[in-house]
Every structure is written in structure tokens, then in C-alpha cells.
Amino acid sequence: MIIRDLANVRTVEWGNGLSRRFLLQEDGLGYSLTDTIVWAGTKSRLEYPNHLEACYCIEGSGQVVELDGTSHPITVGRVYALDQHDPHFLIASEHEDLRLVCVFSPALRGDEVHNLDGQTHSTY
DSSP: OOOOOGGGSEEEEOSSEEEEEEEOGGGTSSSEEEEEEEOTTOEEEEEOTTOEEEEEEEEOOEEEEETTSOEEEEOTTOEEEETTOOOEEEEEOSSSOEEEEEEEESOOOSOOOOOOOSSSOEEO
């Protein structure tokens, strides 16, 4: 059994927020669990060619935008899943941080950070 508290997990500043990484590759579960903060007013160009990701919004608001411009509002109680390694933009609202519980499969190592130079999608 694995028991962890927020105060004792690895916290990574990933570029436009914080990722508190509760479960990692070293735990042997095959997936990761994170508590992620996306700072208000930020726009992140992301893609995960090596992972599938599902995110459940527990605080704040924002949107996830597909490359064709299709925008999906993110509000408390909504989940989105990147089931096709979908390149996307993750945008937090201007007035509040966005907080997501995220599952990655396969699991993250735990030290991953984004390169948000805006030229390409940041990947893990």
C-alpha cells in the first residue's frame, strides 16, 4: 500500500504552474497521478507522444483547445482525456488558477518539465 500526503510529494514547476506528483514510475503501478496547478492567464502548447493523459478539474476554469481551433471549456467537475496523444493548448482563465487531477499512462519518471518556448509543442 502506498500512502502519501501533499506535503511529502515531489513538486515540479513545469513551466506554467506546479505539478505535485503523487504516483510515479518507481511506484510500479503503470500510471502516474498528479495534482496540477495551471497559473491564471497562461497558455501552454502541449503534446504527449509517449503518454496518454486524463485530467479532472477540481478548481478554477480554463479551456483545452485542439489544433483545428475547437475549444472545450474546462470547469469544476469536467474531465478531458487525450486518448490520441492529441497536441493541444491548455489555457487557464485570466482570473483564477486551474487545478487538475491528472493521470498519465505509462507513468512519469517524475522529473519531467515542459519547454514552453512557443515554437513547438512541449512534450514528455
